[in-house]
Every structure is written in structure tokens, then in C-alpha cells.
Amino acid sequence: MSGANIDDIIVLSLFFARGAGQRGTTTRILAGQYLGFVGILGAAVLVALGAGVFLPPGAIPYFGLIPLSLGLWAAWQAWRGDDDDDDAKIDGKNVTVWTVAAVTFANGGDNIGVYVPVFLNVGPGAVVAYCVVFLVLVAGLVGLAKFVATRRPIAEVLERWEHILFPIVLIGLGVFILISGGAFGL
Numbered sequence: 001m002s003g004a005n006i007d008d009i010i011v012l013s014l015f016f017a018r019g020a021g022q023r024g025t026t027t028r029i030l031a032g033q034y035l036g037f038v039g040i041l042g043a044a045v046l047v048a049l050g051a052g053v054f055l056p057p058g059a060i061p062y063f064g065l066i067p068l069s070l071g072l073w074a075a076w077q078a079w080r081g082d083d084d085d086d087d088a089k090i091d092g093k094n095v096t097v098w099t100v101a102a103v104t105f106a107n108g109g110d111n112i113g114v115y116v117p118v119f120l121n122v123g124p125g126a127v128v129a130y131c132v133v134f135l136v137l138v139a140g141l142v143g144l145a146k147f148v149a150t151r152r153p154i155a156e157v158l159e160r161w162e163h164i165l166f167p168i169v170l171i172g173l174g175v176f177i178l179i180s181g182g183a184f185g186l
Contacts, residue, residue, distance in 0.1 A: 012145030017158035032100025061181020066106035068174025075167035
């Protein structure tokens with residue numbers, strides 16, 4: 001399992017912790033993960049087809065601004081939150097399809113960089129086969145993250161510290177994407 005898969009599992013587990021006790025959390029996370037991953041595959045296919053004009057490689061690191069912004073917003077919400085009102089805490093932690101999709105897409109910049117050379121070196125049928133396999137594996141990744149997030153010791157830690165861990169992981173992920181991709185000359 002690669003480091004990218006591990007950070008995906010951590011981020012998805014935090015989404016599960018954030019949406020714990022809310023109806024439809026798994027469905028929203030799964031839909032968001034698929035939406036974000038379809039965006040990643042679409043971008044990789046477009047770049048591989050010569051549409052680099054629409055997504056130059058130098059733009060990929062700036063997708064780090066998405067999780068950075070979401071993490072800063074989550075930190076702001078946690079900082080100004082009222083710990084005495086459990087209903088308000090639950091209402092403020094709704095996990096949306098679009099948030100999961102945005103974080104998935106932003107975190108997938110490295111995937112785009114890996115998929116493009118592969119897609120350039122295989123035929124159209126193989127590209128379709130790769131995409132189908134990747135999309136099937138998305139469900140497994142979400143299932144694994146849910147499994148991790150629902151183990152009692154892990155769930156207790158996530159429940160207790162999610163309001164701190166979630167912003168930290170998103171901010172760290174955003175900064176990592178920006179720096180490792182060379183954004184802003186870093």
C-alpha cells in the first residue's frame with residue numbers, strides 16, 4: 001500500500017468521524033470520493049489526450065489550496081465552536097459530497113502525474129480498463145476507511161480529537177501538496 005493510499009484512508013476516516021451518527025454519511029463520502037476520483041481520471045485522460053492547455057502540469061500543485069482552505073475553515077469552526085451544545089456540534093459537522101470530492105480531487109494531483117504517463121503508453125482500451133479498475137477500487141478504499149474509523153479504539157480517538165485532527169490533516173495535506181509540487185516557487 002502506498003503512502004497516497006494511507007493518507008486517503010486517514011482523510012476518509014476523519015470524514016467518517018466527522019459524520020458519525022448522521023444518516024447518509026457513508027453514501028455522501030462514497031459519492032464524494034467517486035466524484036473527486038472521476039475528476040482525477042478525467043483530468044489525467046484530458047492531459048494524456050493533449051489537453052494540457054486546459055491543465056498545465058504547473059497548475060496541479062495549486063490544488064493544494066483546496067484542502068488548505070477547507071482545513072482553515074474547519075479550524076475556524078472548531079475554534080469558535082461551543083463545546084456545550086452537542087446538537088450544534090453535530091449540525092456543524094455535516095459531511096457533504098462536494099467537500100469530500102474537492103479534497104479527493106486536490107489530494108489526487110500526484111495521481112494525475114502518475115496516470116498521464118501510463119495513459120500515454122497504452123491504447124484506449126487499456127485506459128478504459130485502468131479507469132474501471134481504479135473506480136472499483138475506490139469502493140474498497142472507502143470501505144477500508146470506514147472499517148478503520150469504526151474500530152472502537154480508533155473511533156474513540158477520532159471522536160474525541162476529530163475537531164482538532166480534521167483541520168490539521170487538511171491544512172497539512174494542502175501545504176504538502178503546495179510544497180511538493182513546487183507551488184509559489186517553494
